[in-house]
Amino acid sequence: MNRTMITATNTLAQLQKQMDIVSNNVANIDTNGFKRREANFTDLLFQQFNNGPGAPGAGDAGRLTPNGIRQGTGAKLAISKIVMAQGNLKTTDRPLDMALTAEGQVFRVLEQNDNGSAIRYTRDGAFYLTPISQNETMLVTGNGYPVLDENNNPITINAQASNFALSETGRLTVDVPGGGTASYDLGISYVNKPQFLEQKGGNLLGLPENMADLGVEAEEILTELNGPLRNQIGIAQGVLEQSNVDLSKEMTELINLQRSYQFQSRSISMADQMMGLVNGIR
Known part of the structure; x- marks a missing residue:
């Protein structure tokens, strides 16, 4: 399994946790006094590849992008925070x-x-x-x-x-x-x-x-x-x-989650195709 697959798999697992939180909010929209939760994410560890020639700063005159490449391993759910805002x-x-x-x-x-x-x-x-x-x-x-x-x-x-x-x-x-x-x-x-x-x-x-x-x-x-x-x-x-769940906001969040889930799934498919092409070279 290459790095792309690892990154996408890690992120998919955390997106599923966020989807569970949003689903629980929607399910309790008619529950008296219910307080919604929202998920906050943070990056997992990343690896720095310094691919510039020579010592740092050498030959970098006029460079607009950072030197080196940062390759991450996905994101994780940092905290599921309860929102105590007043309901109707x-x-x-x-x-x-x-x-x-x-x-x-x-x-x-x-x-x-x-x-x-x-x-x-x-x-x-x-x-x-x-x-x-x-x-x-x-x-x-x-x-x-x-x-x-x-x-x-x-x-x-x-x-x-x-x-x-x-x-x-x-x-x-x-x-x-x-x-x-x-x-x-x-x-x-x-x-x-x-x-x-x-x-x-x-x-x-x-x-x-x-x-x-x-x-x-x-x-x-x-x-x-x-x-x-x-x-x-x-x-x-x-x-x-009443609960402080805003259905329109939660449904918008679900749509964004669906697109993120599709993007990560597509990353796994593309990485699998690339590995197939490499393995097919004679």
Whole structure:
């Protein structure tokens, strides 16, 4: 296999990864609070061939091109970066539908599975009540994950509660039997470094498992908006945030990907034809 084939093969594998990212964006265009990802590429190692005569600079008077030849080995996907731009808001007038109106803020929820439990993050504010006993219900996401308060505890609400009201600082207030009220401060965080967040499935984001290897602490990636920081929260009731996926942009990206894929495939075909001609020389 010659260098042309190696370069094209390396690039084809990375283009496939970018195509997977774009396809995932398109598939989630109708997912509440979904944040698109975009791929950034970087060059792989290249080899420098100095083919100029004599010492560097000798006989190069008036030269307009660099001396030597640089032959690369393709490109690779450097980073898949999440884009935290605000999505459009859709009015539902449902009391338990909540949308974060400040860019970079996320709800904290508790994901529970066979491997244990872990705090996850989401922009999807379509919440529901699920009964946990005869007198209590729990605030959960559409997938049944408990929504956490500012102390990272699940929010439990009286089963007979009514008149759900949400303040600008993310405090949920309800009327309870007996004429009283109860209030709950929703757990909300601000994402400082979104490039470190990983998609965990179910429209959830999470911290990477190898933070020690990355040399970063959880506090550097996320800031919990508790206490005085709750004044920074932007939230609205009775609305849902749509995904920030622009279908026309994603389709344009797919067309560009298709052309790049065809170009690299054509490079392999041309290299194979050239090798056939060389091998056919007698």
